[in-house]
Amino acid sequence: MEFFGQESIVSFSPLIIKGKKIDVPIVQGGMGVGISLSPLASAVAREGGLGIISSAGLDRLVSKRNEKRVNCYEAAYEEVSLAKESGGRVGINVMVALVRDYEDSVRGALDAGADVIISGAGLPLGLPLIHPPGETALIPIVSSARALEIICKKWERLHYRPDAVVLEGPLAGGHLGFKAGEIGLESNKLENLLPPVKDIAMKHGDFPVIVAGGIYSHADIEKFLAMGASGVQMGTRFLATEESSASSEYKQAVVNSKEEDIIVADDPGSPCGMPFRVIRQSPMFVSALNRLRAPKCDKGYVLLKDSQGGFTRCPAKENNENYFCICNGLLSSAGYGSQKEEPLFTIGTNAYKINNILSVHALMDELKN
Numbered sequence: 001m002e003f004f005g006q007e008s009i010v011s012f013s014p015l016i017i018k019g020k021k022i023d024v025p026i027v028q029g030g031m032g033v034g035i036s037l038s039p040l041a042s043a044v045a046r047e048g049g050l051g052i053i054s055s056a057g058l059d060r061l062v063s064k065r066n067e068k069r070v071n072c073y074e075a076a077y078e079e080v081s082l083a084k085e086s087g088g089r090v091g092i093n094v095m096v097a098l099v100r101d102y103e104d105s106v107r108g109a110l111d112a113g114a115d116v117i118i119s120g121a122g123l124p125l126g127l128p129l130i131h132p133p134g135e136t137a138l139i140p141i142v143s144s145a146r147a148l149e150i151i152c153k154k155w156e157r158l159h160y161r162p163d164a165v166v167l168e169g170p171l172a173g174g175h176l177g178f179k180a181g182e183i184g185l186e187s188n189k190l191e192n193l194l195p196p197v198k199d200i201a202m203k204h205g206d207f208p209v210i211v212a213g214g215i216y217s218h219a220d221i222e223k224f225l226a227m228g229a230s231g232v233q234m235g236t237r238f239l240a241t242e243e244s245s246a247s248s249e250y251k252q253a254v255v256n257s258k259e260e261d262i263i264v265a266d267d268p269g270s271p272c273g274m275p276f277r278v279i280r281q282s283p284m285f286v287s288a289l290n291r292l293r294a295p296k297c298d299k300g301y302v303l304l305k306d307s308q309g310g311f312t313r314c315p316a317k318e319n320n321e322n323y324f325c326i327c328n329g330l331l332s333s334a335g336y337g338s339q340k341e342e343p344l345f346t347i348g349t350n351a352y353k354i355n356n357i358l359s360v361h362a363l364m365d366e367l368k369n
């Protein structure tokens with residue numbers, strides 16, 4: 001529709017989660033390691049969106065910044081508090097797969113008054129039990145209606161129900177919640193995953209569904225809101241902003257990327273066994289592909305179950321044939337770690353469309369209007 005020579009502005013309805021109003025229904029996705037920290041989250045919050053910190057490796061990053069050792073609880077507390085200083089809505093993303101740090105990160109964020117805790121990379125079945133959430137909304141991330149149903153049933157037994165859910169489809173950046181062979185299935189398109197997930201959300205109390213994965217433009221947001229989503233979560237577009245803590249090399253790799261450069265890494269792949277989307281020119285991926293990567297993981301944030309059922313194994317420590325080291329690779333991509341660690345760039349499918357680095361203000365303006 002034209003109005004005085006300009007396209008009319010379609011304004012989105014706010015996103016309401018646990019009674020809290022988020023003026024612009026855009027959630028900036030948590031991006032670890034060290035990409036979405038307080039500068040990015042607070043900038044998004046100031047623009048009326050929901051800014052999300054990533055808890056991955058946060059103890060290391062905050063310790064380095066403060067030149068004083070802090071633990072996971074203290075790091076989450078400090079980063080959420082900093083992000084909240086300039087107002088707006090702020091939360092944290094805590095991955096279930098980071099078993100060792102999970103509960104402390106949740107407690108730190110709750111004590112700092114995070115508006116939301118978003119949790120995926122595994123089913124956050126015990127999240128409501130860790131500490132009474134008070135005003136903080138608890139939001140699982142799922143990639144299927146089945147996963148959401150399992151979480152709802154489990155949480156009901158704990159007398160809690162999700163305050164919202166993030167439904168992440170196969171076009172997202174980072175780890176994907178699909179097996180390699182399922183990524184391209186028609187039935188796994190975000191458009192097709194949304195209706196059954198909406199049905200489960202309706203059945204268990206009609207909480208908001210936030211969709212993620214491949215959402216790039218104002219038109220994309222409009223489309224998913226029209227389909228019944230209450231909000232969108234976007235990662236890649238926020239990575240390519242001035243306020244994100246990705247290294248300039250990382251941001252430049254996004255600007256330079258072409259469609260065919262963005263691939264799903266499987267072998268060599270992530271030590272947690274889930275498909276992981278990368279820019280194929282990422283230095284650590286190239287080394288791993290050429291079987292040149294020396295196993296030098298000293299972190300072990302990503303732990304798999306051992307034969308006794310304990311989370312003790314990081315396959316990237318054991319073998320350089322089939323795995324790259326996401327801990328060191330992602331730390332390096334945010335400018336941390338020793339000079340020897342090569343960066344690994346993860347990104348969503350639509351990263352190739354990005355031609356320049358915007359301020360969060362300019363990006364939010366583009367997305368809103």
Ligand SMILES: Cc1cc2nc3c(=O)[nH]c(=O)nc-3n(C[C@H](O)[C@H](O)[C@H](O)COP(=O)(O)O)c2cc1C
Binds near residue numbers: 031
């Ligand atoms: C660099 C990067 C790091 C990410 N890290 C995490 C993470 O630590 N935890 C998580 O749950 N999701 C993570 N994601 C997924 C995003 O939060 C978001 O859901 C996803 O990127 C949405 O797809 P889009 O990038 O196409 O917008 C990451 C994505 C990117 C691009």
